[in-house]
Amino acid sequence: MISDTLDSLEERMKAAERESGDGKRRSEVQWPIFRIHHQRSRYIYDLFYVQKAISRELYDYCVREGYADAHLIAKWRKPGYEYLCCLRCIQTANQNFGTSCICRVPSRDLEPGKIIECIPCGCRGCASCDFKNE
Known part of the structure; x- marks a missing residue:
């Protein structure tokens, strides 16, 4: 049942790892890998x-076999982190001002029409309050 989906995601992961980083910033090269990792964990x-x-x-x-990230899933089960993109975005030690990443800021608190992408994973917004009305 789930093996077909996991195999498909594994193939996409390998393709993303082989992808050339020409013309991309150093951080942008890893974005597809983070997105597939998130998608695979969310599926499980x-x-x-x-x-x-x-x-x-x-x-x-x-x-245990690495198909899902137990730490990320544990965060998804906590209120306010239901749609968290990756663990790096909530680690305050990695941020300039000791806060969480820009993608965790609710869209209502950002400038209207401003498109953001966080540096660690390329997320465009994963604040739980942005998804509450879906």
């Missing part, structure tokens, strides 16, 4: 916690 999270379609044993296997 949804199957286990939302749809309840897989067993605990299969979930644990996926985490």
Whole structure:
């Protein structure tokens, strides 16, 4: 059931790792890898916690084998972090002013029409309040 999707994501991950970084900033080269990693972890999270379609044993296997990020999933289960893009964006030690990343700022608090992309993973906004009305 899930092996087809995981295999497809694994192929996309390998293609992203092989991709040339010509014409891109150093941080931009890793963005597709972060997005696929997020997508793969979110897929496992949804199957286990939302749809309840897989067993605990299969979930644990996926985490143990590196198909899902247990730390990221643990954050998704906490209020305010349901849509977190990556763990680097909440680590204050990596930021200039000791705060979280710009992608964690709600869109209502940003300049209207301003498009942002965070440096670590290329996220354009993952504040939970931006997704509440969906």
